[in-house]
Amino acid sequence: MNKRLVLRERPQGLPNPSTWQLVEEAIPSIDDGEILIKTHYVSLDPAMRGWMNDTKSYIPPVGLGEVMRAGTIGEIIETKHPEFKVGDVLSGWGGVQQYIKTDGQGHFKVDTSLVPMTKYLGTLGMPGMTAYFGILEVGKIKEGDVVLVSGAAGAVGSVVGQIAKINGCHVVGIAGGKEKCNYVVDALGFDACIDYKSENVYQGIKAHCPKGIDVYFDNVGGEILDMALSRLRMHARIVICGAISQYNSSEIYGPKNYLSLLVNRATMQGMVVLDYAKKYREAGMQMGMWMMEGKLKTEEDVYEGIENFYDTFLRLFSGEKRGKLLLKVIEP
């Protein structure tokens, strides 16, 4: 049987147990030109919360009754498509389900001989690409820049900070909890990390970026964005990548200090990783190289069982995870 998680109702605020429904269907049979993928891992990302709202955004919302959209990686177990063979490993937009019937659109082959499967949903997948293009092309970092990163222990933030370090920046993270902060500094090599759960973030920014911030990479929004705005240097860049503190709010917190953009001739720019698709391969090669050289460390936090999707998803917002959050949905 194929267990699939469908969107039952649109949540107000944080999703609840009745937001999704797990259904069981027969494993689909495929037609000519199609393949059947057995899903190994499903990617859990903050952006998924946005896809559940019935509002205009950069992609259409997930429809009610549809399988929940998600990045996946899995193995072809049946093929009627000339370009794919059984055993090929494909990363793509398979959704939260154990078997994916597709014509291959939105999926691409990956090489798991050097890199484990899970990396293709993390550093070599959307979060890594987001970090790479966000900090380099939107943040436009240069040597000596002071870079502040929120969500520093997360799938995107952890890579952003390391790429900034590789490029000679002074990098300060913001993360929740002492353990995460230690990880960010000791394992990932950030210069400092501010624990928003136990420290005054504004004072932390002041202490660790005494001359101000050249680039703020924002994954969280809310008051932390305001604190970063209040400490900008001239010509600073703010990369708006996400706003996890706001995704479950009915009213978005608008940054009251936005006029700091004027005072400091600074720029706040939004980004969506999909725009850089043509350059994913180039970025993947570069990041793979850094990984092999030991300059780019990445971690996945893997939970098991499609039945546990809801509990695992909530970890995105409670902060109880480190690095890339994945759900293993293949059954033994």
Next chain:
Amino acid sequence: MNKRLVLRERPQGLPNPSTWQLVEEAIPSIDDGEILIKTHYVSLDPAMRGWMNDTKSYIPPVGLGEVMRAGTIGEIIETKHPEFKVGDVLSGWGGVQQYIKTDGQGHFKVDTSLVPMTKYLGTLGMPGMTAYFGILEVGKIKEGDVVLVSGAAGAVGSVVGQIAKINGCHVVGIAGGKEKCNYVVDALGFDACIDYKSENVYQGIKAHCPKGIDVYFDNVGGEILDMALSRLRMHARIVICGAISQYNSSEIYGPKNYLSLLVNRATMQGMVVLDYAKKYREAGMQMGMWMMEGKLKTEEDVYEGIENFYDTFLRLFSGEKRGKLLLKVIEP
């Protein structure tokens, strides 16, 4: 005697009659290397409100007991400086006073044979330069862009919209009152103008920019910025030039729709005209040409008497003025 307006106390919110004090002093005598300017006109600009707050900004605040900072234009009546002669007309930062003793720093000679003096505080002065560099270099307009301008009847906005029209854009203004809106459309040639005092601005934007906005030039901030954010096109640019609706507020309204920057891969960038000083001459020549060709119309709203500074200043915030607000301080 020299009548000078000094800052007596820092206002909370809107300035009141005791914010400034008019003092009379002897006309200063000058030393070697100095000149004495008789002020003809003082420029009244929204930015002046910001200079009165004791906060870090792009220039230091006006000190208590100091002459209120303002742009001025006047004529040299005495000189002990080799580069200046009696009768030269100088534009500069003379402050709200009738006589200016200076070594010439911050003042520059202007040619009033072709253009009346008042234009050098308007279109050929700071407001015009702000408009020129803001819409061209920060807004990066190109032919066919949909451009929305708030404060459209003001000294900056009126020039912004006309430059955008000259560059082949579709230009929609926002202004207060039917008379101003008619002026913006009929005299200045904007394609449309939304009256925020009597119309629903959001519906107006929707109606006049049905495909969304490529460039929003913001002079006002507040909810209108939020409405513009909600109607951005892909890769839109927002120029943060000012926020007149917020200058007298104790708490700034933060734009709740800022995540539209993400969805639309859009940019919000602040600007300060002082950064473009090296290119003022080039811009002035271009705008002078447009004025002579009849493509760029500008208007000054001139009040008289340094005693009337306070009442005149308030017109900036009540909206009871059109085009560049000036105070004639020379006495017959």
